[in-house]
Structure formats: C-alpha cells, structure tokens
Amino acid sequence: MKVHNFNSGPSILPRTVMEQASQAILDFNGTGLSILEIGHRTTHFQDVLQEAISSVKQLMDLSDDHEVLFLHGGATTQFMQVPMNLLDEKATAAYHVNGIWGKKAATEAALFGNVTVVADSSDQQNTYIGKDFTVPASASYLHITSNNTVEGTQWHQFPETEVPLVADMSSDIFCRPADYKRFGLIYAGAQKNMGAAGVNMVVVRKDLLGKVSRKIPTIMDYQKHIDAGSLMNTPPVFAVYVSMLTLRWILQEGGLTEMERRNKAKSDLLYQTIDSLPLYRAQVVKSDRSLMNAVFFLNDPSLETAFLDLCKKENMIGVKGYRTVGGIRVSMYNALPLSSVEAICDLMKDFAIKHG
Template sequence: MKDIHNFCAGPSLLPQTVYEQAAHAILNFENTGMSILSISHRSKEFVAVLEEARQLSLALLGLDQKGYVALFLQGGASMEFLRVPYNLMQQKAAYVNTGTWSSKAIEQAQLLGEVQVVASSEDRNFSYIPKNIRVEEAVDYVHFTSNNTIYGTQFYDIPQTKAPLVCDMSSDIYSREFAYDQLDLIYAGAQKNIGSAGVSLIIVKEEILGKTKRVIPQLLDYQEHIAKDSLYHTANVFAVYTCLLNLRWLKQQGGVAAIEQVNNKKAALLYQVIDELDFVSGTAAKEDRSKMNVAFRFKEEQMNRLFDQLCVENQIVNIKGHRSVGGYRASLYNAVSLESVEALTTVLHQMKTLV
C-alpha cells in the first residue's frame, strides 16, 4: 500500500497508522476481546469513542467553547442538502452555485422554499469562484461550498451576510485554517479529511435552530439528533471510530495549522510543474485553484495515453478527471504524502523528454 500513490477524490487515502489501528480494532477493539464491528452502539466503550470524536472535531477547529455542537450522522453530505433547508428555511435562502454539489444542494432546497442564486460560476463551467459576494437581502441563510472537488476551485473569502452562513466543507475541512467561527453550520462527508465513508460530520451553532415552525421528520431534525447525542438510531460505529483515529492523527501532526503547511507545499509543487510545462494546463482560474483537488489536462489528446502508461508504471492511481471536466485530477487530501506528489511531478517531467 505504501508504494502506491493514490490520488483518489474520495473515499480518499487515510494515514497508514489509521488503517493499522482500525484493522486491529476489527479483531480486538481496545482489548475488549470484541470486534469494533460487533459492539453495541450504546455501550460505554462506543459512547466514549463518539464523545471524544465530537469533542476533538470541535477543538481542532477552535470551536469547542463557542456554542457549537458536533454530530456524526448517516446519509453523507447529500443528506444535508435536504436536512439544512428542513431545519433552517422559513421562506427564502440564498445559495452560491460553484459546481455539481452546490447545484444538487440548490435542487433540494427548492423543495422547501424559494432559493435565490446570489452568485454563480456556471457561465464558465465552474472554473472560477465568484468574487465579492454580499447578501444584503433578508434571507433565512446563505449556503456555499468551500471547495469544489470536480472543478478544482476553492473559496478563500467567505460571503458577507448577516444571515446564518452554511458551508459544505466536505473536501477541505481540517485541511487549512479558515474563518470557521464565522460559519453557523458546517457539514462534511467524512471520506476526505475526516475518516472513512458512511458518516457525515455536522457542526452547528445551536442558537440558529428551532425557528422554522415546521414539523420536521425526526430523522431530519438536528435538534432531535442533538438531544440524542448522535444516537437517535444505530450509529455507524466503525466509521465513527475511524474518524476518531484520523482526528487523533491530525492532532498529533500539530493540528490544522501544521497540516496546512504540508498541504501548501504539495499544492505549490504540483501547480508549479503544471505552469512550467507547455503541454499541460490547469483547468481552474489561478487565483481560485484548490489546494485539495488539482485539475489539469494535456493540450494534445494523444498525450493522455502516454501519461496513463507512465502512471501505471509508477503506481499512480485514481487520477482520472471527472467526466464533466475531463483530463485528470490529483486529490491532495491530508494523508497524501509529499513523496506521492513528487512521484507525479516526476512523471510529468518525464513526459517532457518523451514528446
């Protein structure tokens, strides 16, 4: 596994120590003699895992003393496309459309009220981030997606508004320092920088809840999940445990500030090579380039075959771009090593000698 350079957009690479600890727990969880797959989700052992994961998820973002609560729930970030408007929308919400996932969030919100798209980059196939977004009009909340995995763009400034601010951070949470305390609700699928697929993290400021006056199905009600401490129904025990292991690992690395320095180095190295070589180009506007998902393509179609061959020879995997953009995409999540990025840049330089 260590020799393979895995750039998967998700489920993503996790640290080797997380794999090892999780594998051991399948056989013998915390020396209980039981598998993590077979313990009760209401046992004191798992409740301790869940509580530590919830506390650590807040502490790593500096939100543990600021009125936020963390939940680990099933359904993926796609469930939150619906759960957010159910809990927050009274009449109208504002959305920023920067790609496939924000488009899907808009579609779900439209089932429950009026959606105002206050900014969009659809006119150029979502290759940039709209600038100077201000929402002065009275809306129930403003929603944006901080990082766009498919198109390789990322927000560096948040929308300005007095309304509650909601952010889908599925692909860049815990990867960089950000204005987390200016966000009222953050949600993220776990399968990038939090843990394994099958669970989502929701971080919400409790004061924004309970204002819609609508009847909310219990499974979709954040307040119901808060009251039940994320245990309204059977938790995804193994996925939550994997999240805890990964959050512990991140803390051991020095936290978000420390991992951001590593991520900056990885992204800077790859973008530098893309910019230096005349036969390859990035697909995103330079000022909006994502440090998590580097999307690029070759200027001549026939070069794809050479690149694919070299990737196979150098054990570089999961680097194909999304069909809506084409080309290639290297996802540089927290656990992707600088050595893997160097292996990719070596292949790109090697192509220069072969074309």
Template sequence: MKKHNYSAGPSILPQEVLEKAAAAILDFNNSGLSLIEISHRSKDFVAVMEEARSLALELLGLQGKGYQALFLHGGASLEFLMVPYNLMTKAGKAAYLDTGTWASGAIKEAKTFGETVVVASSKAENYTHIPKNYTVPTDADYFHCTSNNTIFGTQMTEFPDLGIPMVCDMSSDIFSRELDFSKFGLIYAGAQKNMGPAGVTLVVLKEDILGKTGRTIPNMLNLQQHIEKESMYNTPPVFATYTSLLTLQWLKNLGGIAEIEKRNNAKAELLYTEIDRNGLFKGTAVVEDRSKMNVTFLLEDESLTEKFDQSWKAADISGLNGHRSVGGYRASIYNAMPIESVQVLVDVMKELERTA
C-alpha cells in the same frame, strides 16, 4: 507496496489510521470483540463518540462557543435536504452560491422547500472560477456555499461577513486549512474525502440557529433531535465514526490544522508549479481560485494521453483520472497525501516532457 492514491473519494487515509482501524476490526480495546460487533451503547463506543465530537470542535476552535458536533448517516447529499428542513422558515427564503455540481445539487433540494435565491453562479464558464462581488439578501434565512469543488478544482478563499447564518459544505477541505470557523452557523462534510471512510457525515452547528422554521421536522431529519440524543438517535455508523476519530487524533498529534495547512500548501505549490512550467500540461481553474485539495489539469496534446496514462500507472499512481463529467486529470492531495507521492507525479510529468 502501497500505491500513491490520488482518488477524490473515498480517498487516502494515514497509514497509522488504517492499521489501528484494521486492528479494531479484529479486537477492539482488548475486549475480545470486534469494533463492528459491539453495542453502540457500550461504554467503549460511547467514549469513541464523545471524543470524536469533542475533538472535532477542538480542532476547529469552536469549543465553548455554543457549537455542537454530530456524526450522522446519509452523506453530504442528505445535508442538502436537512439544511433547508432545519433552517428555512415556512414563508422564508434561502440564498445559495453556485460553484459546481454539488452546490447545484444543494440548490435543487432547497427549491423543494421554498424561495431559493442563487446569488451568483460560474456555471456559464464551466465552473472554472469562484464568483466574486455578489450580494446576499439580508432577509434570507441563511446563505449556503461550497468551500471546495472537487470536480472543477476550485476553492473559496474568502467568505462574506453576514448578519444571517452562513452554511458551508466543506466535504473536501474540512480540517485542511485555518479559517475563522465561528463565521459559520453550520458546517457539514462527508468524511470520505478528508477525514475518514465513507458512511459518516460530520455536522458542526451553532445551536441557537435551530428551532425557528415553524415547520414540523421528522425526527430522523431534525438536527435538534440528534443533538439531544448525543449523535445516537439511531445506531450510528460505528466503524466510520471510529476511523474518523483516529484521523482527528492523527491530525492533532501532527500539530493540528496549522501544521497540516503548511504541508498542504507545499504539496499544492509543488504540483501547480510543474503544471505551469511544463508545456505539455495546463490547469483548468483560474489561478486565483485553484483548489489546494483537488488539482485539475489537462494535456495540451491529447495524442500523449496513452503514453502519460501508462507512465503514471507504471509509477504506482492510482486514481488520477478526472471526473467522468469533465475528463482530464485530477490529483486529489488531501491531508493524508505525503509530499513524496506528489513528487512521484511531478517526476512522471517531467519524464513525459523529456521523451515526448
């Protein structure tokens, strides 16, 4: 029996995606060859890359709007570096919103390139909320934000209207809710939280924001090079890209982002309702900024920790522990998490209340 996988990443994937990916490892497209032993220049894999790039834009509503989609190496952490390399001008500056660990990591990289303005931060409150009413400098080369914060369980619900490119790290909530994605000049997302396995990063960008830095960019870090080489400047992460394609196909067949958002809202409501109702638990993020992807909570009475841990593990729940830096619990309820698994966790919480 497959466990109820609440891991924050690498994380749960749809069962049908796992089965198709596993089959492709043995024999891809009835070729007699494994997916991971064919040439990335073969027509079979070129078709995978082309469809993955096209489908990403289609699901985000960005086809025909001047955007390109790339599947690259390096994780979101490499994009912390690639973004200022490709967007910050030599004498310019960038604006960043600090909402958590990964946002602060992006800020650290940007500071190595030039002036980096932190327009607001919730660090002093242990990142329990998203800063509001901040001002973004109009002369910044770009504004960077992180849409969902996996460690602290917060999520942005509003994004500013700006006259400069807006860059967003959507690693943990990409494809999970409807947004006007054309507001963003560049979106990046490590696949392993909501789209595929570890090893590939989706970058979606408007082409006309490139080529303005006045700096020499190494080819491997140059987004224009990756566009010109159709996301195959070097050997791409073949398996991770293919599995991401399968996940995007699964999402489209469900009804796209509109349908998955309804499901995600129902899962989040089910779990947050129990956290708020059950006197043994409390949420860690302010209510208006609660993440619908990563639900973080604590036990009010830590003496119940061992009993609760034994209970959820006995219910075949996996990956519920909070990030090592904050403790507590974190239920990552990404797109592929069925509501039935959320109900199992809620039932365990109710049983703890009954027997405590």
C-alpha cells in the same frame, strides 16, 4: 509495492489510522470484541464518540454555542437536511453555485422554500469562485461549497455576510485553520479528509434551530439528534471510530496549522510543475486553485490515454478527471505524503520530455 493514492474520495488515510482500525476489527482495546460488534450505547463506543466530538471542537476552536453531530449518510443527505431544518416554506435561502455539488444543493433546497442563486460560475466552466455578489438581507442563510472537488476550485477567504453562513466542507474539512465560529452550519462527508465513507459530520450553531414552521421527521431533525447525543438510532460505529482516529492523528501531527503547511507545500509543487511545462494547462484561475484537488489538462488531448496508462503503470491511482470535466485530477488530502506529489511531478516532467 508503493501505491500513490490520488483518489478524490474515498481517499487516502494515514497509515497509522488504518493499522489501528485493522487491529480494532479483531480486538477493540483489549475487550476481546471487534469494533464491529460493540454496542453503540456501551461506554466503549460512547468514549469513541465523545473523543471525536471533543477533537472537532478543539480543532475548530468552538464554544458551546455550536454542537457537533455524527450522522448517517454522506454530504448529499445534507442537501435536503439543511433546508429542512433552516429554511421555512415561504422564506428564501441564498446559494452560491461554483460547481456540480453547489448546483445539486440548490436544487434540493428549492423543494423546501425559495432559493436565490447569488453567483454562478458556469459561464466559465466553473473555473473561478465568483466573489462579486449580493446576499438578500432577508435570506435565511447563505450556502457555499468551500472546495469544489470536481472542478478544482476553493474559497481561500470566506465571504462576509450578515446572514448565517452554511458550508459544504466535504473535500477540504480540516485542511487549514479558519474562523469556524463564523459559520452557522458546516457539514462534511468523512471520506475525503476525515475518515471512512458512511458517516457525515454536522457542526451547527444551536440558536439557528427550531425556527421553521414545518414538521420535521424525527430522524432528520438536528435538535432531536443533539438531544440524543448523536445516538438517536444506531450510528455507523466503525466509520465514527475511523473518524475519531483520523482526528486524533491530525492533532498529534500538529493540528490545522501543520496540515495547511503540508498541503501548501504539495499543491505549490504540483501547480509549479503544471505551469512550467507547456504540455499541461490548469484552467482554474490561480487565486482560486484548490489545495486539495488540482485539475489540469494536456494541451494535446490525444496524449491523455498514454498519460493515464503511464500513471497506472507507475501505481498512481485515481488521476482520471471527473466524467463531466475530463482531464486529469490529482487529489492531495491531508494524509497524502509529499513524496507522492514529487513522484507524479517527476512523471509529468519525463512525459513532457518524451511528448512535448
């Protein structure tokens, strides 16, 4: 049975990654042990971790100025860990809020210091990326959410700023090339474009650390994790392994340039279909539409249940919009094949003929 996986996360993984991960559960690299059984301080796992770190640096073209960490927890943990490490109690951080996750991040940061919200798109239901804003020169950093999974918006050109730029890239990490060296810190939960749920990647510029006066709990201190090589405590071994396999797959498939080419082809096809059929509407302004998460609505809301029922019948999974937004959401992460987008576009056309 062919299933089209449009889940927003945890989401689709490359078939080869799942096959290799499945085999490793039974026998990891001919050791006779499962990946679930190997010690995290053995050379077996250290080789996995080092390949994952090296792949991130290669894909992002990073120098030794940045460190790569694989840590417990999802991106939500970073809502507190970032300000804990970078924001002094009497200092101010700038937050750019374009949706639910940016708002949550700003709320958590306010527990550790002052927060200035420099832009907030809630006046138009977060259907655009606010670009006319000023960042205080004294700010410790500017935090953005590079892609808004819930609302379907994405930064296509990152803001220029004199202060360190911090980004939650959970839902568009490794979907395209960018000048990643510009960022002071990047964090991302793995479960959308980089692997299995349970691990979160942090890329941090080392010179930003050690500048806050507060005492940081050991397990929350980035510098301590750097010193321990992401092995301060037992890491989520299997999730790191799946991330390593996924990163390897990205490199083998042609890297970020090829991911961007595929992602643009998928998103262009879907948005063209939405725009060409009067039954549907996408509320996000065209210049800010996400390559990863397309959010749209039926102009006749009474037809939504029938549309979702048809998707279910045709094995199209995960298309119901987020509970606070509603509508339809089609997530198109790296591993989603173009054929799945073609299938849902055909379904949309057929549905429009019958109900338009």
